Amino acid sequence: MPEIPEIASRAAEMNKELTGKIILSVIILQPKCLNIPPDEFNHFVSNAVIESVSHHGKWIKVKTTSGWVLINLGMGGEILLTNREKMPEKYRLVFDFNDKTCLTINFWWFGYVHFCRVDEIHTHPMLAKLGPNILDLNEADYSTLIKTQRGKVKAFLLDQSKVAGVGNAYIHDILFLAHLHPNRPIAGLTDDEIHNLFQSVQDGLRPSLAKGGAFYEMNLYGQKGGFLMEDILIGYRENSPCPVCGSLILKIKTGSTSSFICPRCQPEG
Numbered sequence: 001m002p003e004i005p006e007i008a009s010r011a012a013e014m015n016k017e018l019t020g021k022i023i024l025s026v027i028i029l030q031p032k033c034l035n036i037p038p039d040e041f042n043h044f045v046s047n048a049v050i051e052s053v054s055h056h057g058k059w060i061k062v063k064t065t066s067g068w069v070l071i072n073l074g075m076g077g078e079i080l081l082t083n084r085e086k087m088p089e090k091y092r093l094v095f096d097f098n099d100k101t102c103l104t105i106n107f108w109w110f111g112y113v114h115f116c117r118v119d120e121i122h123t124h125p126m127l128a129k130l131g132p133n134i135l136d137l138n139e140a141d142y143s144t145l146i147k148t149q150r151g152k153v154k155a156f157l158l159d160q161s162k163v164a165g166v167g168n169a170y171i172h173d174i175l176f177l178a179h180l181h182p183n184r185p186i187a188g189l190t191d192d193e194i195h196n197l198f199q200s201v202q203d204g205l206r207p208s209l210a211k212g213g214a215f216y217e218m219n220l221y222g223q224k225g226g227f228l229m230e231d232i233l234i235g236y237r238e239n240s241p242c243p244v245c246g247s248l249i250l251k252i253k254t255g256s257t258s259s260f261i262c263p264r265c266q267p268e269g
């Protein structure tokens with residue numbers, strides 16, 4: 001599933017490549033991913049000029065002269081810049097541009113491509129619920145936010161309405177770097193632990209961001225991200241030795257999700 005390193009990388013690539021292009025038309029093979037009927041969608045975006053591309057949480061936001069095209073890849077997928085001579089095997093939508101290039105979007109399972117008018121971006125029902133992008137928070141704002149929270153530290157980081165962008169892949173290394181058990185109550189964290197967690201969020205996400213995201217997602221040009229399995233510290237490494245203390249990594253159940261932890265570096269109590 002794409003998270004901030006992948007989504008922010010795609011948005012940056014799209015901003016660089018798509019800005020200034022004119023959308024001629026859109027072929028929609030999966031109308032269910034839209035929030036409006038396909039002909040209406042086409043009516044709104046045809047002849048729109050792309051102004052910029054950014055992201056909020058796991059949503060990619062394409063600003064055009066007609067309004068916003070909002071893309072959410074769900075469990076994953078590919079957004080590829082190509083042309084009609086080199087189409088990928090699978091796609092659910094194709095945006096054809098004035099310069100004979102096109103953008104194809106594929107979802108592995110299910111995703112969203114929504115349209116909203118310029119002034120509707122703040123009331124879009126799914127975007128309006130999101131907290132700030134986790135990497136956009138400075139330490140002071142982050143500390144203020146976390147100190148108002150209740151519940152467990154992992155649940156907080158995964159709750160997109162609190163902070164947006166972390167999912168089930170990067171969370172394990174973030175908590176490992178912070179020496180925090182996923183079930184630690186936020187109310188019991190010391191100021192040092194809150195500071196360490198802020199730093200660990202940066203250290204757990206930015207190396208992948210710098211490499212264009214993880215290997216299991218493709219970039220706009222059809223190449224795999226540069227953040228590899230060997231770059232992951234303890235996530236998905238059950239029964240491997242902890243890189244710090246050598247204890248065996250455990251896979252444990254935390255709520256409805258699994259967590260990978262070092263039992264010695266991340267004690268529960």
Ligand SMILES: [Zn+2]
Binds near residue numbers: 242244245262263265
């Ligand atoms: Zn350890």
